[in-house]
Amino acid sequence: xxxxxxxxxxxxxxxxxxxxxxxxxITFCSFPGNVWQVPAYNKHGNLWIAKVAGTLKxxxxxxxxxxxxxxxxxxxxxxxxxxxxxxxxxxxxxxITLEE
Amino acid sequence: xxxxxxxxxxxxxxxxxxxxxxxxxxxxxxxxxKDFKYRYPNVTAAGSWRxxxxxxxxxxxxxxxxxSTAALMFGGNPGPGTITELFNGTTFSEVNDMSQNKSTLGAxxxxxTAALxxxxxxxxxxxxxxxxxxxxGTNWTEVNNLNQARAQLAGCGTxxxxxxxGGRKDTGATEEEFAGTESxxGTNWTEVNDLNTARQLMAxxxxxxxxxxxxxxxxxxxxxxxxxxxxxxGTNWTEVNDLNxxxxxxxxxxDSNTSxxxxxxxxxxxxxxxxxxxxGTNWTETTNVSDDGNGYGSAGTATSALISGGNxxxxxxxxxxxxxxxxxxxxxxxxxxxxxxxxxxxxAGEYTAAIFFxxxxxxxxxxxxxxxxxxxxxWTEVNDMNTARNETASATRGTTTASLVFGGDTPPNDNHADxxxxxGTNWTEVNNLNxxxxxxxxxxxSTAALxxSGYNSTNVNNCxxxxGTNWTEVNNxxxxxxxxxxxxxxxxxxFIGGYPGSGSTAANEQxxGTNWTEVNNxxxxxxxxxxxxxxxxxxxxxxxxxxxxxxTEDWNGNxxxxxxxxxxxxxxxSGAGTTTNxxxxxxxxxxxxxxxxxxxxxxxxVLTD
Numbered sequence: 177x178x179x180x181x182x183x184x185x186x187x188x189x190x191x192x193x194x195x196x197x198x199x200x201x202i203t204f205c206s207f208p209g210n211v212w213q214v215p216a217y218n219k220h221g222n223l224w225i226a227k228v229a230g231t232l233k234x235x236x237x238x239x240x241x242x243x244x245x246x247x248x249x250x251x252x253x254x255x256x257x258x259x260x261x262x263x264x265x266x267x268x269x270x271x272i273t274l275e276e
Numbered sequence: 277x278x279x280x281x282x283x284x285x286x287x288x289x290x291x292x293x294x295x296x297x298x299x300x301x302x303x304x305x306x307x308x309x310k311d312f313k314y315r316y317p318n319v320t321a322a323g324s325w326r327x328x329x330x331x332x333x334x335x336x337x338x339x340x341x342x343x344s345t346a347a348l349m350f351g352g353n354p355g356p357g358t359i360t361e362l363f364n365g366t367t368f369s370e371v372n373d374m375s376q377n378k379s380t381l382g383a384x385x386x387x388x389t390a391a392l393x394x395x396x397x398x399x400x401x402x403x404x405x406x407x408x409x410x411x412x413g414t415n416w417t418e419v420n421n422l423n424q425a426r427a428q429l430a431g432c433g434t435x436x437x438x439x440x441x442g443g444r445k446d447t448g449a450t451e452e453e454f455a456g457t458e459s460x461x462g463t464n465w466t467e468v469n470d471l472n473t474a475r476q477l478m479a480x481x482x483x484x485x486x487x488x489x490x491x492x493x494x495x496x497x498x499x500x501x502x503x504x505x506x507x508x509x510g511t512n513w514t515e516v517n518d519l520n521x522x523x524x525x526x527x528x529x530x531d532s533n534t535s536x537x538x539x540x541x542x543x544x545x546x547x548x549x550x551x552x553x554x555x556g557t558n559w560t561e562t563t564n565v566s567d568d569g570n571g572y573g574s575a576g577t578a579t580s581a582l583i584s585g586g587n588x589x590x591x592x593x594x595x596x597x598x599x600x601x602x603x604x605x606x607x608x609x610x611x612x613x614x615x616x617x618x619x620x621x622x623x624a625g626e627y628t629a630a631i632f633f634x635x636x637x638x639x640x641x642x643x644x645x646x647x648x649x650x651x652x653x654x655w656t657e658v659n660d661m662n663t664a665r666n667e668t669a670s671a672t673r674g675t676t677t678a679s680l681v682f683g684g685d686t687p688p689n690d691n692h693a694d695x696x697x698x699x700g701t702n703w704t705e706v707n708n709l710n711x712x713x714x715x716x717x718x719x720x721x722s723t724a725a726l727x728x729s730g731y732n733s734t735n736v737n738n739c740x741x742x743x744g745t746n747w748t749e750v751n752n753x754x755x756x757x758x759x760x761x762x763x764x765x766x767x768x769x770x771f772i773g774g775y776p777g778s779g780s781t782a783a784n785e786q787x788x789g790t791n792w793t794e795v796n797n798x799x800x801x802x803x804x805x806x807x808x809x810x811x812x813x814x815x816x817x818x819x820x821x822x823x824x825x826x827x828t829e830d831w832n833g834n835x836x837x838x839x840x841x842x843x844x845x846x847x848x849x850s851g852a853g854t855t856t857n858x859x860x861x862x863x864x865x866x867x868x869x870x871x872x873x874x875x876x877x878x879x880x881x882v883l884t885d
Contacts, residue, residue: 188869191653193610194843196877200318200607205826206844208865249865252639259688260641264775265620265667265715265759265804265848269865270823 179216179276183238184230186212198224207272208245211238239274246272288312294880303883312883317876318607323553323600325565327796328582329367329834333359334592335585339393340527340573341385341411344582344597347575348388348411352585353379357399360416362388363575363582366812366833368595374416376407380477382431383527383573384438384460389413392435392460395443397427404446408465410435422465424456430480430489430528436462437484439508442492444476453494457513459484471513473504481528481536485510488533488554491541493524501544505559507533519559523548525570529581529598530554537578537598540586542570547588551598553578565596597832604876608817608828608842610869611859614655616646617867620666620804622681622718623850624674627859627872628652630852631676631698634684636666638867643686647703649676650852650859655870661703663694669718670850671725671742672763672807676700678722680742683730685714691732695747697722709747711738717762719769719787726766726787731758735777739792741766753792755783759803761819764811770795770831772816775803780821784836786811798836800827806851808858808873815855815873820847824864828873830855844869 186193187210194204201220205213212230214221225232233241249269253261260266280303281287288303289295294313295304303314331349338352345365351357357377361368374393381396391411397404406425409416422440429443438460445454455474458465471489478492487508494500501522506513523541530536534556541548549568552559565583572586579600585592614632621635621644630650636643645661665684674680677700684692693712696703709727716730725742729735737756740747753771760774760783767789774781782797798816805819814831818824826845829836846864853859858873 188610188613188844190610190612190870191872194608196607196609196872196874197318197880199609199843200605200840200877200879203841204843249639256640260639263687266639266641 179235181213181235181275182216182221182225183233183235183274184212184214184225185210185233185238185241186225186228186230193228194224207238207242207274208249209241211241213274235274235276242272242274246270300878313880314883315878315880318605318879319602320605321601322563323579323598324563325596325598326832326837327566327835328595328597329363330591330595331361331368331584331593332370333361335359336571336587336592337379337525338573338585339381339383340575340582340584341383341391342388342575343386344576344580346388347582347584348385348391349573349575349584350374350383350391350393351378351381351396352573353399355399360411372415374409375418376405376409378405378407380428381405382429382440382443384431384433384435385411386434386531390435392431392433392438394431394438394440394460395422395426395429404444408460420464422458423467424454424458426454426456428476430478432480432482432487432528433460433484439468439484439487440465441480441489442471442475442478452496469512471506472515473502473506475502475504477524477526478502479526479528479538479541481530482508482532486532486534488528488530488536489513490519490528490536490538490554491523491526493544499544505554509533517558520552520561521548521550523550523570525587527572527574527583529574529576529578531577535578537581539574539581539583539598540565540569540572542587567594567596605840606873606875607840607877608860608871608873610843611861611872612654613868613870614648614861615657615868616644616648617862618644618646618666619846619848619863619867621850621862622668622670623852623861624670624672624679625650625676625852627853627857629676630859630861631674631679632850632861633661633670633679633681633698634665634668635862638865647698650861659702661696662705663692663696665692665694667714669716669727669730669762671718671720671722673719673721673765673810674698680722680725682709682718682725682727682742683713683716689733695742707746709740710749711736711740713738715758715775717760717771719762719764720766724766726762726769728762728771728787729753729757729760729774739787751791753785754794755781755785757781757783757803761803761805761807761816763807763809763814768811770811770814772807773798773801773803773805773819796835798829799838800825800829802827804847804849804863806849806860806863808851808853809855813855815851815858817851817858817860817873818842818846818849818863842871844871
């Protein structure tokens with residue numbers, strides 16, 4: 177099955193990391209661990225990954241990074257007091273499944 | 277041979293990458309990629325329709341005049357047939373009636389302060405009218421009649437220079453389609469050259485010297501639905517290229533015989549949503565209306581128009597607004613991160629000068645009184661609030677030198693009434709809210725603010741207004757909820773979305789300084805969004821509904837439209853700025869990210885062989 181997305185790891189340095197033109201051309205999606213999802217087989221996605229010196233990851237490699245980050249966040253959440261955990265706007269971080 | 281410098285007045289800039297200083301259309305050489313490039317605004321390739329404020333009185337076969345932001349809709353069925361409503365860009369309001377009732381009338385007028393109504397059929401005895409009335413912005417006055425009484429006619433022009441053409445006349449023995457044209461000079465109607473094809477219920481648009489007649493129907497001797505288009509040059513009608521699809525019972529839109537919009541109508545068997553654009557030579561299909569129908573009143577031009585009321589639509593009071601191609605496409609870009617990661621804080625200010633305060637840190641979370649100021653390039657930590665807390669609200673139109681924070685929570689469940697005011701250097705405690713709460717909405721400035729709804733052991737619907745010294749209870753919101761967000765001032769605000777106790781709501785209420793009124797919902801139900809702008813032009817972005825969302829919606833004073841998503845969706849973020857240039861910051865995880873919204877964006881193109 178052809179891939180829909182490609183993944184890379186790149187640290188968001190702020191202004192200029194994604195500019196308005198890039199944002200208009202392709203859809204970006206960020207995940208824990210500085211994992212970014214952009215369209216596969218897409219010139220603009222490839223150019224952006226090159227610009228930010230992103231490290232390409234397979235979906236499984238990206239999933240492992242995201243899982244590690246989510247598990248760390250879940251452990252931090254678990255360490256909170258019961259009162260903090262009861263806060264309706266502070267749900268336990270949910271597992272994330274990346275798409276192919 | 278002309279040189280680039282000689283023609284443009286500047287040499288080609290040599291730059292490594294995309295030249296940030298390029299103006300639209302300027303050529304530069306990208307030495308990194310070895311390309312010649314230029315930039316131009318990224319705009320929509322096609323026009324679009326969106327809903328606008330409804331008529332107060334639903335009706336069909338009415339007429340319209342004016343522009344998309346200053347329109348007049350008059351006459352029609354059912355009802356007395358004299359009703360006139362004026363559109364100011366935001367709402368329709370009833371103004372003085374016409375003297376004579378009528379529907380399927382002709383109309384002319386390029387503003388909502390000067391219009392002409394002529395012909396039509398009486399809504400009481402079905403007699404065909406020759407009456408003409410002129411509108412001066414306040415009243416209708418009867419003036420000289422058409423030479424030929426007729427209904428289901430078309431017209432265009434102004435209230436001093438107009439033409440009336442086609443329609444249906446009563447010959448005594450029978451009724452028949454009519455090709456007659458009359459010209460109005462501000463005082464009298466004069467018969468001029470006829471249409472080539474007699475018909476009724478056609479559309480007409482343009483001026484008294486540059487007009488277009490299109491579509492319609494002829495029932496005699498047998499029914500024929502018309503695609504014919506005729507062009508008026510001030511003297512004669514000439515047949516030109518046909519519509520792609522025959523339709524009738526519609527009003528034309530356009531300002532000359534080279535630019536027109538043929539919207540919706542009736543095909544003879546069904547209501548149509550089809551829309552065609554005239555470029556002076558051909559009709560081209562473009563974006564359909566959302567609500568198919570016929571017999572509406574129209575106003576505006578081929579690039580910006582309204583259609584109101586009509587048959588077969590979801591309601592006979594609905595209005596849709598057309599915006600032609602060429603509108604800037606907005607986009608989000610990453611921006612400089614804030615210093616201290618937080619969510620559920622509050623912000624205020626503008627795109628280049630914003631302030632962010634309060635919130636809670638990532639787990640193990642603790643409430644924060646941190647304050648940071650954005651100068652357009654960096655966030656700088658300044659003096660903290662006196663009481664650290666999260667789930668606060670702010671006067672959203674505050675500034676970096678004058679802001680207000682109120683309410684909030686210091687877990688577990690310490691619902692604050694505290695209010696603090698920022699003077700550019702320090703926070704000072706001032707008089708409390710009457711009702712302590714958290715997860716509330718806010719709007720206004722540091723001297724004129726509004727606090728509404730929220731939570732303190734249960735959702736509360738209280739609304740309070742701040743005069744710079746005290747909070748005073750005013751009328752409650754209609755739909756109680758927490759984590760809804762606000763924008764605007766303390767005399768004109770919106771309360772958007774929220775968490776009623778489970779799930780989320782798309783509810784949207786508007787404050788007019790006295791009462792909250794339910795207005796059109798957001799498209800994507802959610803809570804804890806960021807906001808920017810005011811009530812005539814607002815923006816919401818991101819938020820939460822079962823997961824963090826990236827959606828952005830734009831408010832035009834009546835409706836929300838989905839625009840480009842943020843790059844990193846998150847909840848509990850804050851915002852500043854306007855619909856043209858906004859800033860979204862904090863929220864979600866890691867809680868430091870910021871993005872900049874531009875209501876327009878550019879495209880960089882590479883010159884190729």
